[in-house]
Amino acid sequence: MQSSSLIGREGDLASLEAALSRAVAGDAATVLVGGEAGIGKTRLVTEFAARLPEGTVLVRGQCVDLDRDAPPYAPLIAALRALVATFGVDVVRESAGPGRDALAVLLPELATGEPAGSGGPDRLFDAVATALEALSRRHALIVVIEDLHWADQATLGLLRFLIRVLERAGLVLLLTYRSDELGRGHPLRPLIAELDRSRRVERLELARLSRRQVRRLSTELRGAPLDGAELDEVVQRTDGVPFFVEELLRGGLGPVESLPDTLRELLLARYELLADPTQRLLRLIAAGGVRVEHELLSAVAEVPAESLDEAAREAVQAGVLLVDETAYSFRHALVREAVHDELLPGERVRFHTRYAEALEQRSATPGADAAAVSYHWMAARDLRAAFTSSLAAMQQARQSFASAGAARLGERALELWERVPDAEQLAGRSRIELLAETAYALRDAGESERAGDLIDEAIAASSPERAEEYARLLRGKASFLANIGETGSIELLRRALDVLEGRPRSVLRANVLGELAARLMLAACFGDAVQTADAAFAEAEEVGSRPRMSVAANIRGIARVAAGDVDRGLADLELAGGLADGDDSAAIRHLINASDALSLLGRYEEAVQVAESGVEQARLRGVERTSGAMLLSNVAAPLFALGRTARADKVLDRALELDPPIGFSAHLQRLKLQSTLWSGDVQRADRLLRGWRTGLGLQRRIEVQSQLGLAAVAGEIALENRAVSEAWAEVRLLLEPGRRGFAAYDLPLAAIAARVLARARATGTALPDDPAEAERALRRVLAGASSWPTAAVHVAVAEAELGGPDGAGSEVALWERAAEPALHRAGAPAALRPYALLRFAEALAGEGGRAEARLRAEEARSSAAAIGLGLVVQRVSELERRMGLVRPSGRPAAGPAAGSPARGVEDDLTDRERQVLELLARGLSNRQIAETLFISAKTASVHVSNILRKTNTSTRTEAAFLARSFAGRRAI
Template sequence: MRSPASSTAMIGRESDLEALRAELGEASAGSVDAGRPRAVVIGGEAGIGKSRLLGEFLAESEGSATVLLGRCVDLGSDGAPYAPFAAVLRRLIQQVGLDTVLRAAGPGAGVLSVLLPELADDSAVPARTGAERLYEVVTVLFETLSAERPLILAVEDVHWADGSTLELLRFIVRMTERGRVLVLLTYRSDEVSRGHPLRSYLAELERTRRVTRWELARLQRDQVAALIEHLQGGEPDLATVDRVYALSEGVPFFVEELVGIDGLDTGEELPETLRELLLARYERLGDGAQRLLRVLSAGGVCVEHDLLVAVYDGSPDELDAAAREAVVANVLTAEGTEYSFRHALVREAIHADLLPGERARFHTRYAEALEASPQRSAIQLSSHWLAAHDLRRAFLASVEAMDEARLSYAYATSAAMGDRVLEMWDGVPDAEQLAGRDRIAVIARTASALRNAGDNERALALVDVALADLRGISPARHARLLRDKAQYLSNLSRPGSAELLEEALAVVPPEAVADGDPLRPHLLTELAARFMIAARYDEAIAMAGQAIAEADHAPASLQSVAHNILGSSLTAAGRVEEGLAELDIAGRLADGDASALLRHAVNASDALNSVGRYEDAVRIAEAGAREARRRGVERTSGVMLSSNTAEPLLALGRLDRSAELLDAALALDAPPSFRAQLQRNKLWLTLWRGDVDRAEELLRRWRGSLRILGELEMQARLSIARITGEIALARGDAEQAWREAGGIGSEPFATIPGYDLPVLAVAARSLAERAVARRAAGAAGDLDAADALDVSAEALRLETVLAALGDWPTFPIWAPLVEAELASARAVAAASDTDHERRLALAVEAWSSAVDASRSPLAPAHLHPYVLLRAARAALAAGDRPAAERLAAASREEADRFGFGLIASAAAGLVAHRGTRAVAGAAGAAGAPLTEREEQVLALIEQGLSNKQIGERLFISAKTASVHVSSILRKVGASTRTEAVYRAARASR
């Protein structure tokens, strides 16, 4: 048996190595403030050379970058949570020192003890606040250190990674913003079958633009020949190349193994199966080396020397001699303090070859050694005792592992251990005594872990199992199970949470709860929150008030949340001063509790924004964001405040700053309700900047999830109606806009004044535009009696809805706009020419009042130029072209100043060609009146622009521009673009 080392030359991977260099160059080109973080995911079958490529790249990069390497062990979800990060952190401390690491991690550095327990120091470690705190601290650590030199984080074999490791890696890849960081991941593609969790994980990761993914291909025949030549030190004959290429099928590891076999030149003694090939070197070792490798295989791909000493039954000299023989034979590698199989395939083959007695005996030794080890891991103990068929000890270790993983925020692993405990429960006679809890408690904790791991479906199924058998369960535990189910349903955006919380409260009347137990105040607060988001404000106020009354001995943080819900509900119900006062109380009570502080900042800023106090809303939201940053949750919990900052910034006309916040926040993992709010604000900004096509595209992508949330949250339902209606109006579809917003004031909408008023404005505009379109489509240019009656009746209904909102602070801003839109609708629907002229005059007067009202500081920045534009259209309809031009010019100037492209382009095209057809839909057109978008296109046609140029100017595709041009030609009865300009100009005079 010849034993050449692995090839020292990179053969067949030159382009892959160059691609990695390019990725590092891209990541290094950024700065700590404007990073260009990159991630590369490299897949390939076993033996294809992933580790070889990675090792070559990392070795050459050590001179210019901080290189950190971690490996996932081949115990799947049973591996110790964050195992590769523990190794990475230890290496980092060796490189730069513990003090540097702690400073770079920032104020939350104490949470790093989750990865390295030896760092724990109760006097300095802040309270743990969840996995997101750990994820953010690790990300900040890497970002900060990358300021000095680029940082490479490499993790091998992520197909074996536990769920917590995958989540932390996903967070780093997606959330790194300011650092010069390159993340490298490798996985074995032949291990990732259809049901493997890594399959969907990689698909999601790949959607991030900073991620590049490729798979290593097998070597071609000429590359195999070059590799053989390098290994043998001379040119091989053709027969040898043919034999090796045929048997290895171009897999580099197999080439190296085949070249190391005596008899290769003659073709004798060559392995006939993959198993024989993998065991070829092993079987030619001495008995001592083989015995060591069998023991080692039960411990995984990598085993620490001290652990191996404790497990191996020979003397230290025998261990050293056996290990040296295996290293020389190129079966093992020794690096630092650990032994590793040169390839996981060899370890798997040896482990599979163990006799049943050997397997049980070796795993028992590992378990016993780990029991006494300072690096003791209950999760690994569970796996070893299970492999050793010691059910009782496996059960005990699994219970401990379940709790250990939960404390490390490794929720997926905790859930897996909970499942294992439940599977073994009936096979362990005294399971309840050993576990220290009953079966229902294990189910509840497992469900909670699943919820925290993001698997609410399975959490819901488990809690249903617990609720199906409540024998011996106290009322308090029953209520908590109902509360848990309510949370899981809410997380899944499904109805039923409020009913479950009401049932839970019925189960535990005040006399059924022990003194000091905050269960009832908590249930009351949660129920109040459910009522609040459903706009059932009277019930929310009652529940929150009752929670406050029963919360005398509850934690201040819970009292803060109760006052928070009460304040938000009072404000939304129109009792603004009372509500804001309660929110102030919530803020004072929240002091010191991160969750309560952030919740207060979110709700207080939302309330202030809804009453038109935009600067105050921005101030509160930005203060909350700073607190989130200080507490190390800027990119997780803190993302909720991005939307609450962006929305009042939009109202203040600070579009660039708002866009910056929205784009950054949308790249993060906000909870569903806040993600939807971010999406709605992004839609609004995109639309009013003038990119209607992009707004439509985003709406198609997000509409499904937005609708689901709208089924549960009334604020979301109203906000969706507003933006979808506005997008429909922008593309000239008044009927669709009316379907979206016209039902305001009736089912399925409820009254939230701050949200109702903008939707009313959309509904009123839709009514006016529908009247224009229907009139133009009429045979004689007149509305028939039924249509006229429809407009009159609907206008009256909308006015009734409007009147009910008269106490809201922003009512004086929105009401004149709604009334002016309805006046225009009535003018179009006039039954006679005389009535039409009279109503046109009334509409002009109404728009004048709306212009004055929109100058208020309570008005959002877009409202004044928008109202000027609509007033210009009314003036054109009334035949007052000079007034229309003056109003349109003022609208365009102000819209341009803020960046409201939708208004600016419509104002630019309004008076150039359209004349009185703007509102009245006057005769002279061959079809319906031009939409505002078509007016914009017509103005650009007059300038001689091509379809492509029109598309670039209006942020639409050339194809869409062509559709608009065709519509214009049809409507004005023209056959050419020049004729369309001429006919439209004639119609305007």
């Protein structure tokens, strides 16, 4: 029995229809429908589906309840197969675009003979997104995924990607989940928290029915209203859960007093009224999962077809089973769980064994069977079969890039290893090899710490006598440490080389040497990096590996460039590009370093072109979230340097939306911090820094460029927050003894450090370092980097910051030099000239050149506004207020209006006196007020005297207290 109308869900239904309207208009929508078991999630979706306008395509996927063994991508495979049935194989294949071969990993029927699945999970994800977007242009498309609380990590990862990247599509993703299943640590919880922050995601949490709604529902179900006592009983026993109300009030029951007392009895009430053969069939179906295909059920039932049909028909007529196209499913998952609990131990073993055997024999239906086989053998307690099937399922999960599932199955096989006598023979590998494979899967799933534990176990079980195996394990651990921002990779790679010493030349040794060279380069050990890359090149050349030769030349090139050997470094990078021809991985790696080198050298246009040429290659190869993100950052950085801020921000946001791992996102995050700060939104930049600080801090431990880059932007943010001491703590790493120089990053940081030191002098802020010695150290850094192609402008700005008799940046001539247009044509970042013009104007105002200061300020504002530098625009407006060129409100200054009505003592003050009063409230002396407002100390004293007279106060302290009480006080 089920109500024919949807009671209590009218608003939720309207929300789904509104989401569809947005999708039809071209804005993809995602709706999360949550609620406890029995609350009506599926019923809401069913009612929504029944009302769809003609031409709308709806496909469903069902997450599978197989304990921890949910097959990878199972619900999405079902939905995609439904799309193939609707649109045809050819249409779906073409809709997937260049990644159609990757999509064949999920749908083998789409295979074209090309190698399927090359390029990793990112290419698979992109293929699914491309297909859905293209198909949604043909018809409005709704993809329903039910019971997301049972989804595997691979499915959740793909859904997260789709929700993030599909913006302009006629698509609704409708996802349901049981909110009462989301205990602490459930993998769905962080996804829901993330989606709650997205403007494109709406979450509907279905509430229990009210007493009035229960009355409506019960009246419709029974055909007559319940009396007060009966209604009280139903409300009390069901708590307003619609499924329980319907079960209680199904036809044929007697008075309410005779209804079942427990939930279990309620769920099994219909089951227990059925004939024994039907009950047995239901227990068999319950062992198979939420949904069991008729063909599979026939294979495991061991009864004649007529008997199976008869029992199934009785269960359907009783409302326990539903027919879902070619499969049977329980009317509600809670009923299935209750029936499954009825299995006797012997039945459990027999039924799960039959399912495992039947699934193993199926060959015409590829997909997620391997994980299901493993689950059933474990449930049947056949350890040998569970071991082999777990390994097969692990391999299938790896092929479909379901890393979390592969890792879990690998760990299961490892747990069973000692309990299976011939484990190594069955596995076709040693336990050490399985430990390493599982560790790699854990690493790819983002579980780097657990991966490190397994690789440590493998290393402990191996030995240097097994040289190649041992070296590979050490190289693997080095990679894991780098992934989580831990130090130690260099030492591990050197140990691997020691193990391989004396052995024949090999690709493995070339690989280890190349990776060691890369780690040395990132640690700014440029000389060692070049020497090691030389050895890697020679090793690779000896064994005829052009890809490894390319990588070695690539690392040698970027290390030489960073060390200042620019011509030879660029020649190496060009050589690396030629050697990479035909190898996607080496080619993309070359484009990353080549574009980075050009950008660091100030050749921004070339850098953009090179990086952009690699972005599409990375996407097609399936590494958009890793190497592709780095290439996008190498597009955005030179675009910012060119002053093309709007385009750079768009590229940067696209890259951040890919949610790359920290090793690939650190530079993106630093760029975002800098962009946000220089746009003028200091508070948001500060919030972002606090949120990203932990990950960026990990990365800075293993990369000098991350150390210097984070110090620069964090120092600027602190300085804009007037936290001078905090800013100095960020930038003072330049003064650390024994620090390795990295000219391209040292120069901008030195200029910022000079600014911080100047501000400390101007404000009297005490620093932990002697200012004179700190200045000498900064000048040594600048001198050491003076030969870098972009050094001139950074050195000029730093010199100006430290100029003037007080060393606080007050010398006009130095700022005039720093703002010269010719200086900025030689590879200077576009933001530096508007900033230098602003500081030129401030220096002019400080010396009394107000007319010229105003001209330079206007020039600074114009050039800053043209490239989106809101921070400089704000500083120009502040300067003009300090010079008295505009009223505090921003209106042009004018004389006092005659006959203005007096509204209080504050209205008796001139605009200039208001500014002086505000500075009094901040505790500034007359001399400091004069310096801030570019007036003489005598004039400042006159203003203070006038303020005391007009406010009828006798002391500066009393006037300052009065100033704080004035509403609408503006900061200078």
